[in-house]
Amino acid sequence: MKLPGGSAVKYLKILVFILIITIIGYSFYSQQYLLTCFMLFFLIYFGYICWKKEEYRKTSNFNRRALYGSNIVLFFIFLIFMRLVQIQIFEREFFQNKVMGQINKTDILSGNRGTIYDSTGKRLAFNKNIYTVGINPSAIYDRTNTMNGIVQILNQDFIIKDKAVLLEEIKRGYEAGRKYKVVAKNITEREKEQLDAIVKKYGLTGHEIRFDRNIERTYYKNDVYDNIVGFIGYNYKSNSEKIGLFGLEREYEKYLKQKVLQRQNFYTRGRSIKLPIAKEFIRMNLNGNNIYTTIDxxxxxxxxxxxxxxxxxxxxxxxxxxxxxxxxxxxxxxxxxxxNKNKALRNPLFxxxxxxxxxxxxxxxxxxxxxxxxxxxxxxxxxxxxxxxxxxxxxxxxxxxxxxxxxxxxxxxxxxxxxxxxxxxxxxxxxxxxxxxxxxxxxxxxxxxxxxxxxxxxxxxxxxxxxxxxxxxxxxxxxxxxxxxxxxxxxxxxxxxxxxxxxxxxxxxxxxxxxxxxxxxxxxxxxxxxxxxxxxxxxxxxxxxxxxxxxxxxxxxxxxxxxxxxxxxxxxxxxxxxxxxxxxxxxxxxxxxxxxxxxxxxxxxxxxxxxxxxxxxxxxxxxxxxxxKNILSQDISNITEIKEVKSGEANGFVDIEMPDLTGFSPKDVIYIFKNTDIEIKIEGAGLVDKQFPAAGTSLEDVKEVRIILK
Structure with a gap:
């Protein structure tokens, strides 16, 4: 027995509705929420089409075609809407991480290791910044000006690598899509300033060239102080970070060691501009502390x-x-x-x-x-x-x-x-x-x-x-x-x-x-x-x-x-x-x-x-x-003490005697009379052989002392 055409369509619609509801229930049960939302909106859309069917029959052919067209457009809008729901709600974390990966950068901030001084303030161990220069071959051909700046950098005298070889390696790196190529190492602070001027002139960005700072520990008169000051280096506990391994560098490691801080910052895609954010960071002192030794x-x-x-x-x-x-x-x-040139790492004094x-x-x-x-x-x-x-x-x-x-x-x-x-x-x-x-x-x-x-x-x-x-x-x-x-x-x-x-x-x-x-x-x-x-x-x-x-x-x-x-x-x-x-x-x-x-x-x-x-x-x-240290000898110390003698019992006048300077150096003589108004005249070279006035003479009216060296 055949069902009337209208009844068949009606039952088909019911089956479709049942199928959609079943899919919605199953997807919700299995926690496939994106599919649940899609089928729910599709159910609404399908119900809307069925509701508008009678209106389609009664309208003119032109209006009917317009309605069919609007429904097709509505369907595509529905698909776009569902895609937005997928991106903004169900895959929000995935796409957010994608965006953050393009603009977010972890900046590692580190201070300087503390300085070691002697008792007078002379630096015995201090830091010297050195830099490694690297470029991004995949980015330097994007702008004509960029390559001109790179060529100027490679032409500097302190870039010891062959320029032609470097340019060829950069070209091959560009073709291979490489992101980093080292062009120079151990660049000093002064040399970096010259490179910074070129970077500024040609508008090079951090995406195209970068300077990686390293700290080189420098020691004053290492042959004199190495067994006391010590040195820094790597060991199995240092996690690729230099620490004090010997001497005062090791003993006071917790004071000397610099702090390392990691911060998440946001940049434009080319890493050339740092994006402002509302979050504030507290400024921290990352430098290690300084040590003043008792060593003179x-x-x-x-x-x-x-x-x-x-x-x-x-x-x-x-x-x-x-x-x-x-x-x-x-x-x-x-x-x-x-x-013993193969001496163990030890200081025999201790x-x-x-x-x-x-x-x-x-x-x-x-x-x-x-x-x-x-x-x-x-x-x-x-x-x-x-x-x-x-x-x-x-x-x-x-x-x-x-x-x-x-x-x-x-x-x-x-x-x-x-x-x-x-x-x-x-x-x-x-x-x-x-x-x-x-x-x-x-x-x-x-x-x-x-x-x-x-x-x-x-x-x-x-x-x-x-x-x-x-x-x-x-x-x-x-x-x-x-x-x-x-x-x-x-x-x-x-x-x-x-x-x-x-x-x-x-x-x-x-x-x-x-x-x-x-x-x-x-x-x-x-x-x-x-x-x-x-x-x-x-x-x-x-x-x-x-x-x-x-x-x-x-x-x-x-x-x-x-x-x-x-x-x-x-x-x-x-x-x-x-x-x-x-x-x-x-x-x-x-x-x-x-x-x-x-x-x-x-x-x-x-x-x-x-x-x-x-x-x-x-x-x-x-x-x-x-x-x-200008420590006076015992003889000079005795001479510099004022010797008082009485020149006569009648008047009781107190006088000062001329000391015996024989055998003293000119420096000692000058020191003896440094707090007096007496002028010292020196003749010859060596030690004092003769003196005028003679030893024991009163210095009351003496304005000048002459000594002859031999």
Whole structure:
């Protein structure tokens, strides 16, 4: 049976409606919301067409065609609308990311690593900006002017690559669609300024050329400071960022390190213009902090030069030197040299241990005097220069050391037997107690990475000979920094200070954010004992084993050391650590200096001893420091004090005498009369040979002093 035509169409419409509703339900259930919306709008559109059907029948052919045409246009508008819905609602995040990818750029902002200065403000480690120049081959042919600018850049003298080769590589990069090509590396700040002028002239954009900044760490006199300042580099923890690996660069990494900041900025497509946004960023200081060390550049240079001079002439395996202010622990100079070109990454001043030898004796003597076990006049019979302890014979280093010596003479002659007898005054517990008081059982705490702790054994485990050998500096191992720190406590008034290398840390505005102040660890000996030791050690230099450490016109004190080096089978014959530790001025020490030479060579044994090798270096260092720092000699200091004498009992007139200038330098003479109105006239060259007026003459009416040099 056939259904009427109208009924068939009607049922077909119903089926279509049911099908659309079914699709809408299924798509909604399966979370295909775009299809759900499309079918929903299609259902509305289909219902609209069905609703308008009767109107189509009743209208004229022209109107009918117009209605059909409008429905077709409406259908395409419907499709456009659905596409907009898809983009703006359902695929909004996808297209938003596409747009942001074209205009968004992550800018990495980084500051400069902090600068390291010496105590006078001289830069020891600082930053230098260098640049890598790269171009975009795929963009430089877009504008004629762009290529002209690139050619001008390639024509600069500091672009060392061949220009023709570069142009050919750029052309091939353009054809291959490459986005980046390096044309120059290690461009300095001044060279970049020249390139910036060309970029500005030809209107080159950041899309066409870019300058990638790198920071090159630069070190002042690296051969002098490398073992203290250190260096930066990469390691497995640095994440492709340079960090401090050694020295102060490592110790103060958290202060020196620059900050790195990532920010999202918006640009035009060519990256040439930054788009303004409402979001505000807080300005941040990204630079690292600056460090001011206690190192004095002048003293460091003097120490390094004199130490190296003797290191080479004595053909030593290694040499070490330290200069410290004994009154606060400031390290003013630190240097070391070695013949081992494959040396490990270490600073021997803080990380190598040695038996100190006789330089250790003042510490033992000060301990015994402080413990009231001896006085400076206590007598010791060293006999024929030999003593046997626990089956071992200990001998004097000099055959002339015989008979009865007092404490002062024990140090003056560097008597080993005398020191053994002083050591016998202690119990083992007392001896260990003083070693601990002098900090020889712990690290000094110096602000340098990798300081090693002294190797120590509790006194209950000492063998019988242990205390006797330690008394004259063998059987105990210390680092140079531990030795000079302990010795400073002997001569500075009896206080042990913590040594340090950094004075203060400041930000870029020179605001101090940290300051290292002198740290008193403990009192070790009394002020009176310290004063007595200064006098004894001054006498050691004046008339003892350290005579080569004398400096004419200055009061200095000190002690030589010659320690025999040990090996696997015992002590090595004719292999020594020659050393000298001294201080000046002797009455009020401002500088304490330690110099050590490992295995010095010489034709005679004496040339390998501390008195012959190390003491003269100390003297040369002191001479140069006094000149550099304008430290008056003891003689000049005495002369500059006004001498008042009575010229006659009748009137009681007070007069000033002309000093004896013979042997002084012109510089010293000028200094003496600097606060007077007397004119100084100098003739000749050299030192003062004659003077007018003569010594002892009244200076009351003198307007001119004439000196003749020879």
């Amino acid at each position: 550049n002048e003293i460091q240079f003097i120490l390094s030069e004199e130490l190296k001079k003797k290191f080479l002439s004595s053909k030593s395996d290694e040499a070490y030197g330290l200069v410290m202010d004994p009154n606060n622990g400031k390290i003013l100079g630190a240097a070391s040299f070695t013949t 990380q190598n241990q040695f038996e100190p030898g006789s330089t250790f004796k003042p510490i033992v003597v000060a301990s015994a005097m402080d413990g009231k076990l001896i006085t400076k006049d206590t007598l010791f019979d060293v006999g024929n220069g030999r003593i046997t302890k626990y089956g071992h014979t200990i001998r004097e280093s000099s055959r002339s050391t015989r008979g009865v010596l007092n404490t002062q003479e024990v140090l003056k002659r560097s008597s080993n037997v005398g020191m053994v007898l002083i050591g016998d005054k202690f119990t083992d517990a007392e001896f260990e107690h003083y070693l601990k008081k002098f900090g020889l059982y712990d690290k000094t705490g110096v602000d340098f990475p990798g300081e090693i702790k002294p190797y120590t054994v509790p006194y209950k485990k000492w063998h019988g000979l242990k205390k006797s050998t330690m008394a004259f500096g063998q059987g105990i191992v210390v680092t140079p920094i531990q030795l000079i720190t302990a010795f400073s406590a002997v001569i500075n008034g009896g206080v042990l200070y913590k040594p340090y290398l950094v004075e203060k840390i400041t930000d870029e505005s020179d605001i101090i954010i940290r300051r290292n102040i002198p740290t008193q660890v403990r009192r070790v000996v009394s002020e009176d004992i310290s004063r007595q030791l200064r006098g004894i050690l001054e006498d050691v230099v004046a008339d003892g084993t350290a005579r080569r450490g004398q400096v004419e016109g200055y009061r200095v004190g000190g002690k030589t050391g010659t320690a025999q080096l040990s090996g696997k089978g015992g002590y090595l014959k004719d292999n020594y650590l020659a050393s000298f530790i001294g201080f000046f001025p002797a009455d009020k020490p401002k500088y304490v200096i330690l110099v050590m030479f490992l295995k010095p060579k010489g034709e005679t044994i004496f040339e390998k001893y501390g008195g012959a090798t190390a003491a003269p270096v100390f003297a040369d260092i002191v001479k140069r420091i006094t000149k550099t």
